[in-house]
Amino acid sequence: xxxxxxxRRVDPDQVFLNVPYSRSYERMLVALTAAxxxxxxxxxxxxxxxxxxxxxxxxxxxxLKSCRVSIHDLSAVGQPVRFNMPFELGLAxxxxxxxxxxxxxxxxxxxxxxxxxxxxxxGIDPKIHHGTANGAICALLEVLERPEGNPxxxxxxxxxxxxxxxxxxxxxxxxxxxxxxxxxxxxxxxLGWVAAGExxxx
Amino acid sequence: MAKKHSSxxxxxxxxxxxxxxxxxxxxxLKTVLxxxxxxxxxxxxxxxxxxxxxxxELVHGR
Numbered sequence: 001x002x003x004x005x006x007x008r009r010v011d012p013d014q015v016f017l018n019v020p021y022s023r024s025y026e027r028m029l030v031a032l033t034a035a036x037x038x039x040x041x042x043x044x045x046x047x048x049x050x051x052x053x054x055x056x057x058x059x060x061x062x063x064l065k066s067c068r069v070s071i072h073d074l075s076a077v078g079q080p081v082r083f084n085m086p087f088e089l090g091l092a093x094x095x096x097x098x099x100x101x102x103x104x105x106x107x108x109x110x111x112x113x114x115x116x117x118x119x120x121x122x123g124i125d126p127k128i129h130h131g132t133a134n135g136a137i138c139a140l141l142e143v144l145e146r147p148e149g150n151p152x153x154x155x156x157x158x159x160x161x162x163x164x165x166x167x168x169x170x171x172x173x174x175x176x177x178x179x180x181x182x183x184x185x186x187x188x189x190x191l192g193w194v195a196a197g198e199x200x201x202x
Numbered sequence: 203m204a205k206k207h208s209s210x211x212x213x214x215x216x217x218x219x220x221x222x223x224x225x226x227x228x229x230x231l232k233t234v235l236x237x238x239x240x241x242x243x244x245x246x247x248x249x250x251x252x253x254x255x256x257x258x259e260l261v262h263g264r
């Protein structure tokens with residue numbers, strides 16, 4: 001990899017999220033975020049890295065390396081074509097191969113579809129969420145755990161619904177149309193923590 | 203079943219990719235706020251948003 005490595009320490013609580021940055025995906029993002037909040041993990045996304053400029057690829061690689069786990073939702077097929085997403089999955093594969101301090105999870109909407117588009121990952125089974133918040137939350141609760149045991153999917157769904165109701169007000173405070181900025185998303189995560197605390201989930 | 207090509211992924215299939223269970227002690231809210239460069243004032247504003255709209259049965263001590 002060209003450029004100087006950032007040599008970031010692997011943080012066991014950081015989870016890299018490789019998901020479509022589209023408004024149609026926002027509900028799923030809120031579901032994944034609700035699950036990660038309850039599991040007391042910190043979601044990391046590439047919109048915390050400035051667009052363009054030299055070294056963006058290295059910064060993405062360093063961010064991925066600093067996360068113990070990465071989650072790649074490749075369910076958004078069709079237009080617009082998203083080359084960054086399978087590319088970032090490839091980076092995660094390299095990190096896993098080099099260091100064994102990284103695990104990755106692939107999410108898909110439909111069974112058996114991934115291997116038709118991406119046969120190189122044959123042998124790696126994605127978790128199928130069927131495009132539902134419930135499915136996404138289930139998938140995360142299966143692979144991530146907290147010491148005192150995980151809450152039920154139903155409990156996390158309650159948190160998800162609460163967070164979803166507050167998303168419009170959160171966006172309005174920032175004059176944003178979507179959640180895909182560091183500031184707005186960070187406040188969504190914080191909102192999740194406050195709500196989860198009030199609901200005694202964490 | 204014919205193998206299309208050899209791959210370490212196939213050799214490791216089922217060992218960890220998507221089949222792992224990762225346990226962690228978990229982080230805290232202070233670390234989360236720092237991770238997103240949020241200040242206490244941001245936290246307070248978000249908290250008002252949540253508590254202001256929280257159903258009575260979920261608000262403790264009221």
